[in-house]
Amino acid sequence: MLAKRIIPCLDVRNGKVVKGVNFEGIKDVGDPVECAEEYNKQGADEIVFYDITASYEGRGVFLDVVRETAKKVFVPLTVGGGIKDVNDIRETLRAGADKVSVNSQAVKNPQLIKEGADIFGSQCICVGIDAKKIADNKWTVYINGGRVDMGIDLIDWVKQIEQLGAGEICLNSIDADGTKEGFDIDMLKAVCNACTIPVIASGGAGKINDFAEVFEKTGATAALAASLFHFKELTVQEVKQYCRGKGVIVR
């Protein structure tokens, strides 16, 4: 059986990890390559780099980070942020990413999903979604880091992106994000029921049991967290050991 994946996410700006990290033995705590190596050692099943650089120059530095990481870390790398067209996808994959994650740009131009899937294969096109609850069992899709409500129904969007050839969905709950109260179980259930592609749960992880709960109660195949791992509140290893104890299959 497939193992459930635990995925740490690193936010990178101008070649540095943005959230302060303090791994033992790492001199420059903000070095993304070293952080990725540390997560790899802890047993991360995949690593996500998110580019929050605004400038063109910053993009080059960011891709250098991906390139260097791909020489040292031998698990799948997903790269998101700042991907606007097929050329950006190509450039990112060439730098050593195995998958790209598109979010706002996919909402503005859904054909990007289809073009990307047709050229590079569905397996490397992950669509990131930021969504917020508006009523019982009803959510809408936001863009620009959760700042702009597009008024698009989440479930309609999920069905559309699957049809366009997305290989995976990374579903972030704006309501749960930052609360540390656990993943958004209702929203994840609704999305997993609406599609047949893998869904990564994102936003809300605060306790070790949140990971076991999301796998027990929803069809999510992976769980992602950033600050929880950044601030060493938990290690990937601890999360996996706990999940294993709860009967969840992990690597």
Add this chain to the structure above:
Amino acid sequence: MISIIDYGAGNIFSVKNALDYLGLENKLTKDKTEIENADAIILPGVGAFPSAMKMLDSTGLVETLKEQAKKKPFLGICLGMQMLFEKGYEFEEADGLGLIKGKVDKIVAPGMIIPHMGWNKLEFLNDCPLLEGLTDDEYVYFVHSYQAYCDDSAISAYCEYSSKVPALVYDGANVYGAQFHPEKSGKTGLQILKNFGGLIK
């Protein structure tokens, strides 16, 4: 020197990165003489079976590879593994390299997500030098929608995904095929590549 066959298929850099990391001398190449002089060969691949075989054919390397597979360690990865078989049925029927008996067709897994993507556990079936040093609890990374259908005798390890999916195949002589990506399978994958490098005499 390991020749990594560069015939236009993607994902060759991660294979190269992993070999570099392990200190195994390697070169991306489509040059016949270089391949003939190499100590071992890796055939990578991502994409669809018929188009990859066409690309390989256009480099004029099909016969060279068939010949060299009799003489030195030869490892196919992912689609490169599938191309070791006699026939593929992805979109249309296409000839493979025919180095291992069997065919490649859709994964049949009712109710399961296709592609089979993620970390799955290796279940060992027959001895294979590439499995040296592994425990009985090893996971490797898969991404594929088609799989090999072959005799159990050719399967060194499989994984469970509704049915048995061949993960590592071996002809008992020089030819090895990994359906998973050893270059993306963490420590386990690196050990398998290291074992392959160790076959070089």
